[in-house]
Amino acid sequence: MRPFFSVLVALVLVQAALALNLRPVIGILAKPASDDPTPQTSVISASYVKWLEAGGARILVIPYDATHDRLDSIFSQINGIFFTGGGLSLDVGTTYWETANYLFQKAIQATNNGDYFPLFGTCMGFQLLNILASTNHSILSFGFDSYNLPLPLEFTPETATSRMLGKATTPADVLTTLSTKPVTINWHHYGITPDDFYNDRVLPGFYRVLATNADTQGRRFISMVEGRKYPVYGLQWHAERNQYEWGTGEKLDxxxxxxxxxEWVVNYFVQDCRQSGHQLGADLEKTLLIYNFAPTYSDGSLTYSFPASL
Known part of the structure; x- marks a missing residue:
């Protein structure tokens, strides 16, 4: 019986591996270059692209001002969405917010319908994911002294049951590094306090808090969340900068x-996206795949810029 059981387990693992999408495509929502309401260029920092590519994904640009019909087409051909950092208004009614909300709702509905679809947000993207999940669009607080601030994560008890950082699945050295060394770099003045998070009517049931931190003045903020039911992940810090940002004066490890x-974080997210069966078509591959664009260099970093008519 034991040899038969071993063979059966091996077959199950092989079938699970074969079911994965080994050509995952992750859409990054481009952000307008400023809050100017007139037509403008949009941008994506190349470090986000490189970080996700390092996990084994191809990257597709999602225009922030795309129509719903175009967003529907894009959504059906990608396997996950990444919301970037960057200073930008997240007010309800802005084009960027409306597009992000439309994509967020589509992802939640898709997963509810058995069409698994992960989301990830960093810094501003983290804040955005909390706003989109909450009924309180004033959940953000201003005035955090957390700019260019490297910190070790202060894990919560919920980390033990996390899909991404659970002790049963995450290498011990990764957890030790994240929790004891100042490797997570923060670049934010806005944030979400634990009190505001836990007093919200929706957020504690939607997300588990994996980590918190304090700014230089001792003011605490939520620094990492994970969806309880949905594959939605958010970091207040920047996981892409350690490998791909080299600006002078940045306190990066x-x-x-x-x-x-x-790398563990991005490998987890891309592996999660491999569970989506969406397939990229030739038209988007020739128009919106990141290989169609070239970044420009400035002060230690690369940035992709896109025309308003993208």
Whole structure:
């Protein structure tokens, strides 16, 4: 019986691996270059692209001002969405917010219907994911002294049951690095306090809080969340910068331990996206795949810029 059982387990694992999409495509929602309401260029920092590519994904640009019909077409051909950081108004009614909300609702509905679809947000993207899940669009607080601030994560008890950082699945050295070394870099003045999060009518039931931190003045903020039911993940910090940002004055840890820790995060997210069966068509591959664009260099970093008519 034991040899038969071993063969059966092996067959199950092989079938599970074969079911994965080994050509995942992740859409990054481009952000307008400023809050100017007139037509403008949009941008994506290349470090986000490189980080996701390092996890084994191809990257597709999602125009922030795309029509719903176009967004529907894009959504049906990608396997996950990434919301970037960057200073931008997240007020209800802005074009960027409306597009992000439309995509968020589509992802939740898709997963409810058995069409597994992950989402990930960093810094502003983290804040955005909390706003979109909450009924309180004033959940953000201003005035955090957390700019260019590297910190170790302060894990919560919920981390033990996390899909991404559960002790049963995450290498011990990754958890040790994240929790004991200042490898997570923060670049934010806005944030979500634990009190505001837990007092919200929706957020505690939608997300589990994996980590919190305090700014230089001791003011606490939520630094990492994970959807309880849905594959939605958010970091207030920047996991892409340790490997791909080299600006002067940035307090980034480029050590092998830091790189291994942030690689774990992206490898997890891309593997999650491999569970989506959506397939990229030739038209989007020729028009919106990131290979169709070239980044420009400035002060240690690369940035993709896109025309308003993208």
């Amino acid at each position: 480029h050590s092998v331990e830091a790189v291994r820790a942030v």
